Amino acid sequence: MKSHSTFDKNIFLITGIWLIVIFIINPIGDFPLNDDWAYGVIVKRMIEDDTLKLINWGEMTLVTHLFFGYAFTSLLGFSFTVLRCSTLLLSLLGLLGIYQTVLLMKLDKRTALIATIVVMANPVFMALSFSYMTDVPFMTFVTWSTYFFIKAYNTANKKLLFIAVFLCVWAILIRQLALMLSMAWLFALLIDSKSKQFTLCWKWLPVLTVGGTLFLYSYFMKQYGMLPANYGSKLDLVLSNLSNFDLRMFRNSVGYIFVFFTYLGLFLTPVLTFYSWSKLSKRMWIGIITYTLLISGGLILMGKALPSIDNIFVDFGVGPSTLLDHPGGFRSIPGGNAPMILRWAITVLGTFSGSVLLIVTFDWLKKPRREINFPKVFSFLFILIYIAPFIITGYYDRYLIILLPAAFVILSDQLSLKPSIWSTGVMASTLFVFMVFSIFATHDLLSWNRVRWQVIDGLIANKIPLDQIEAGVEFDGFYHFTDDDPEWWKRITPTYKVTFVPLDNYNTLSVHPYKKWMPGKAGMIVLSKIKDVSNEKP
Known part of the structure; x- marks a missing residue:
C-alpha cells in the first residue's frame, strides 16, 4: 500500500466541513456553558490582575487550558465567544489528529475521513466544541500524543517520542488522566516481545516524565497555596470506594461496564458498518443477538434506556439544561421528550454495536502474543487503564469521547476496505442522522x-x-x-x-x-x- 502524504485534499475537506458546521450553529454569544464559567472566571482574573489563582471548582490540573484561553483573550479581549473559538480551533486540530492516526493504521483515506467525520458528528464532541470545557482540548492533545507514540514505535524515532511526551505533558496539565497514556506506552512495550528498538530507559521515559510533571505541579501549587481543596478528589473517591467495596458497588460496576460498551458502540455505529461481517461465525451471530436482547432488554426494563448517563447527550438534545426549574436538566431538555420507542431503538443499536466491540476485543485477546501488534496493545491498554477508575465511581458521557481514536486503532484491521453497497448505504444514513441531530441540538x-x-x-x-x-x-x-x-x-x-x-x-x-x-x-x-x-x- 502506498504511504500517505502529510497533506491531502481530505485535510481541506475536514476543515471545510467543520467551518460550515460552525457557521450553521453560530458560536457567537458572551455567555458560559456548563462548567466553563469556572474556567472563564480564572482567565478573566488573569487578564485583569496578571495573576493565576485556581478556584475550588473541579479537581483538574487545568493550567495549560487556562493559558491557551489567556493567549486568545489577551489578543482579542475577554469574552466567552473568544474562549469558545479557542476550543473550536483545538477541535479542528483534534479532528485532523484522528485522521492522521487512522491513516497510520494502514487504512485508506476514505475510511480515515469517515472515522474523522464520525467523531465530528458525535453530539457530545460537537456540543463540547462550542464551549470552553476541557474535554475537547484534552482529547486533542491526547490524540496527537497517541499519533506520535505510535509513529515513534513504528519508525524507532526517538525525536518523535519526545514530541509525544511533550504533548502528553501538555495534556496532563489539563487533566491528570493523561498519565494513563504514558502508562499504556510502558506496559505495551513490556508486553511486546518483538520490541528491541527501545531499551528499558526509553520504555520508562514517558511515564517518569509525565508522572514527574504531575508530581512537581502538585508540589509547587500546594507550596504556594494555589491548589484547590477539591484537587485530586476523584482519586480519593476511587480509593474510598475500593476500601468499602461491597455487593452493591460490584453490581453498579458491572452495570457501568455494560453501559460503557453500549455508549461506545452507539458512538462508533457509523464506522462499524464497515466491519468485516463475513468473519463472524454462526456461533458469533448467536452470541451477538443474545447479548443484544439481554442487555438492551435489561437496560430498558430498569429505566436505563439511552441516554441514561449524565451530562451532554440528553433526551432529544444536548445539554445540560441548568435553569433551576428544570430538575432533570442533566438527562433531558425542556420542550418535550423523545418518543420512548426511539430511545429503545437507540439502546438496541448501541447494544448491538457494543457486542461487536466485545467480540473484536475477545477475538484479538485470544491471539498468540507474537501476533499482537503494538498500536492495538497500546490503545487497548489506554482504554482499559483510563476507564478502570470510572467503573468504580461512575462517569459522565463526555468522559468517553477521548476513547474514540483508540477504538479506531483497535478496529483498524477489522474494517473492510471494500465495503458492500449495503454497508456504505447504512454508514451514510447513520452518519447523516448523527450529523443532523448534533447540529440541530447544539444550535x-x-x-x-x-x-x-x-x-x-x-x-x-x-x-x-x-x-x-x-x-x-x-x-x-x-x-x-x-x-x-x-x-x-x-x-x-x-x-x-x-x-x-x-x-x-x-x-x-x-x-x-x-x-x-x-x-x-x-x-x-x-x-x-x-x-x-x-x-x-x-
Missing part, C-alpha cells in the same frame, strides 16, 4: 442560552442587584461563587427568576421565545418576579 443549546443571557443582561442594565437574580447554575457561579464561603449560593435571595416555564408564586414579567430546530414544544425563556414584591417591570 438549540446555544440558542436558548443566548436568549437567557439577553434577559440577564437586561436585568443588570436596569441595575437589579445581582443577589436578587436567580438565572441558573452558570450565572450563579460566575457572579456569586467564592472560595471564602462554602455555602455561597445561600446569599442569593431571588426577587427575579429566569426559567423555562412560568412559576407559582411569581408574576410573569415577560416571555422570550428562542429559535428551536429540534422537534417538540416551542422554546421560551420566562422572566418572573416574586409576587410579594412590586409587580413593576425592571
Whole structure:
C-alpha cells in the first residue's frame, strides 16, 4: 500500500466541513456553558490582575487550558465567544489528529475521513466544541500524543517520542488522566516481545516524565497555596470506594461496564458498518443477538434506556439544561421528550454495536502474543487503564469521547476496505442522522442560552442587584461563587427568576421565545418576579 502524504485534499475537506458546521450553529454569544464559567472566571482574573489563582471548582490540573484561553483573550479581549473559538480551533486540530492516526493504521483515506467525520458528528464532541470545557482540548492533545507514540514505535524515532511526551505533558496539565497514556506506552512495550528498538530507559521515559510533571505541579501549587481543596478528589473517591467495596458497588460496576460498551458502540455505529461481517461465525451471530436482547432488554426494563448517563447527550438534545426549574436538566431538555420507542431503538443499536466491540476485543485477546501488534496493545491498554477508575465511581458521557481514536486503532484491521453497497448505504444514513441531530441540538443549546443571557443582561442594565437574580447554575457561579464561603449560593435571595416555564408564586414579567430546530414544544425563556414584591417591570 502506498504511504500517505502529510497533506491531502481530505485535510481541506475536514476543515471545510467543520467551518460550515460552525457557521450553521453560530458560536457567537458572551455567555458560559456548563462548567466553563469556572474556567472563564480564572482567565478573566488573569487578564485583569496578571495573576493565576485556581478556584475550588473541579479537581483538574487545568493550567495549560487556562493559558491557551489567556493567549486568545489577551489578543482579542475577554469574552466567552473568544474562549469558545479557542476550543473550536483545538477541535479542528483534534479532528485532523484522528485522521492522521487512522491513516497510520494502514487504512485508506476514505475510511480515515469517515472515522474523522464520525467523531465530528458525535453530539457530545460537537456540543463540547462550542464551549470552553476541557474535554475537547484534552482529547486533542491526547490524540496527537497517541499519533506520535505510535509513529515513534513504528519508525524507532526517538525525536518523535519526545514530541509525544511533550504533548502528553501538555495534556496532563489539563487533566491528570493523561498519565494513563504514558502508562499504556510502558506496559505495551513490556508486553511486546518483538520490541528491541527501545531499551528499558526509553520504555520508562514517558511515564517518569509525565508522572514527574504531575508530581512537581502538585508540589509547587500546594507550596504556594494555589491548589484547590477539591484537587485530586476523584482519586480519593476511587480509593474510598475500593476500601468499602461491597455487593452493591460490584453490581453498579458491572452495570457501568455494560453501559460503557453500549455508549461506545452507539458512538462508533457509523464506522462499524464497515466491519468485516463475513468473519463472524454462526456461533458469533448467536452470541451477538443474545447479548443484544439481554442487555438492551435489561437496560430498558430498569429505566436505563439511552441516554441514561449524565451530562451532554440528553433526551432529544444536548445539554445540560441548568435553569433551576428544570430538575432533570442533566438527562433531558425542556420542550418535550423523545418518543420512548426511539430511545429503545437507540439502546438496541448501541447494544448491538457494543457486542461487536466485545467480540473484536475477545477475538484479538485470544491471539498468540507474537501476533499482537503494538498500536492495538497500546490503545487497548489506554482504554482499559483510563476507564478502570470510572467503573468504580461512575462517569459522565463526555468522559468517553477521548476513547474514540483508540477504538479506531483497535478496529483498524477489522474494517473492510471494500465495503458492500449495503454497508456504505447504512454508514451514510447513520452518519447523516448523527450529523443532523448534533447540529440541530447544539444550535438549540446555544440558542436558548443566548436568549437567557439577553434577559440577564437586561436585568443588570436596569441595575437589579445581582443577589436578587436567580438565572441558573452558570450565572450563579460566575457572579456569586467564592472560595471564602462554602455555602455561597445561600446569599442569593431571588426577587427575579429566569426559567423555562412560568412559576407559582411569581408574576410573569415577560416571555422570550428562542429559535428551536429540534422537534417538540416551542422554546421560551420566562422572566418572573416574586409576587410579594412590586409587580413593576425592571
